[in-house]
Amino acid sequence: MKILGILGSHRSDGVTKMMMDTVLSGVQAPNTTETVYLEDFPFKPDQGDQKDPVLDQLEQKMLESDVWIIAAPTYWGGLAGKMKDFFDCMRQRLVRFDHDGGTHPDRFKDKHYLSITDCYTGAFENWVTGVTDQSFRTIDKVMSAAGVIKIHELVLTNTWGMKELPENKKQACLKWGHRLNSVKKRDDSTLKRYIELFFMVAVMALLTMGIQVGLRLVSTADFWWRYASFVVIFYVLLGCILHFFTVVKHRRR
Numbered sequence: 001m002k003i004l005g006i007l008g009s010h011r012s013d014g015v016t017k018m019m020m021d022t023v024l025s026g027v028q029a030p031n032t033t034e035t036v037y038l039e040d041f042p043f044k045p046d047q048g049d050q051k052d053p054v055l056d057q058l059e060q061k062m063l064e065s066d067v068w069i070i071a072a073p074t075y076w077g078g079l080a081g082k083m084k085d086f087f088d089c090m091r092q093r094l095v096r097f098d099h100d101g102g103t104h105p106d107r108f109k110d111k112h113y114l115s116i117t118d119c120y121t122g123a124f125e126n127w128v129t130g131v132t133d134q135s136f137r138t139i140d141k142v143m144s145a146a147g148v149i150k151i152h153e154l155v156l157t158n159t160w161g162m163k164e165l166p167e168n169k170k171q172a173c174l175k176w177g178h179r180l181n182s183v184k185k186r187d188d189s190t191l192k193r194y195i196e197l198f199f200m201v202a203v204m205a206l207l208t209m210g211i212q213v214g215l216r217l218v219s220t221a222d223f224w225w226r227y228a229s230f231v232v233i234f235y236v237l238l239g240c241i242l243h244f245f246t247v248v249k250h251r252r253r
């Protein structure tokens with residue numbers, strides 16, 4: 001598996017780079033890593049059939065890798081311009097367009113990403129006001145359109161004058177770096193999660209209805225029939241609502 005770090009910061013030696021490098025340092029052989037500092041790549045938007053050769057190069061690196069570390073600071077309350085420009089220029093290549101101009105996941109579908117951003121703002125203020133929210137939202141929106149699966153996001157606050165990463169952040173980056181070693185190529189856990197959900201519903205319903213019977217709140221007549229029909233109907237409705245909020249609604253963002 002190959003992990004590609006993409007850095008979209010003004011500084012190639014700043015804390016954003018340190019976060020990205022620390023995550024990458026957790027990656028072990030036979031997995032490999034590569035980093036791209038976007039400032040070193042003078043890409044331009046494609047002009048019709050005239051494809052930008054620098055974008056070709058970057059696109060190739062993205063196609064060859066399985067996991068992307070998207071690392072960019074928060075500038076003026078949003079995603080740093082270089083990363084945003086990169087996403088803008090890559091738009092035609094990241095997705096497939098239908099006859100209405102609607103976008104659909106294409107060649108990057110089922111790859112994975114981990115996002116990193118940081119800000120001068122302190123942890124408490126960021127927690128309350130969400131200074132870094134917009135940066136993550138922009139990354140998520142692009143990746144979601146391209147069908148790329150999110151692994152995790154890492155945030156660093158209080159970066160003013162910071163020369164090295166605080167120990168807790170270093171450990172968090174390393175932990176997630178280690179986890180990248182076991183990322184599956186395809187996210188096939190959805191079916192597993194729905195099966196687990198079915199058993200959770202079945203157990204909880206049995207406990208609830210058992211307690212009702214024990215407390216003589218309901219009769220025991222047709223217990224198993226009522227239990228089975230309740231589990232199936234409740235599970236189907238719950239499955240529909242979860243699908244709507246996690247898949248359908250997410251895609252609209």
Ligand SMILES: Cc1cc2nc3c(=O)[nH]c(=O)nc-3n(C[C@H](O)[C@H](O)[C@H](O)COP(=O)(O)O)c2cc1C
Nearest residue numbers: 011014015016073074075076077118119120121159
């Ligand atoms: C142009 C610019 C704009 C920034 N805007 C914000 C901001 O709006 N809010 C904030 O908390 N930090 C802001 N920062 C701080 C960055 O998010 C980042 O934490 C800092 O530049 C350290 O990253 P680096 O060492 O990788 O360069 C800004 C920094 C720069 C250079």
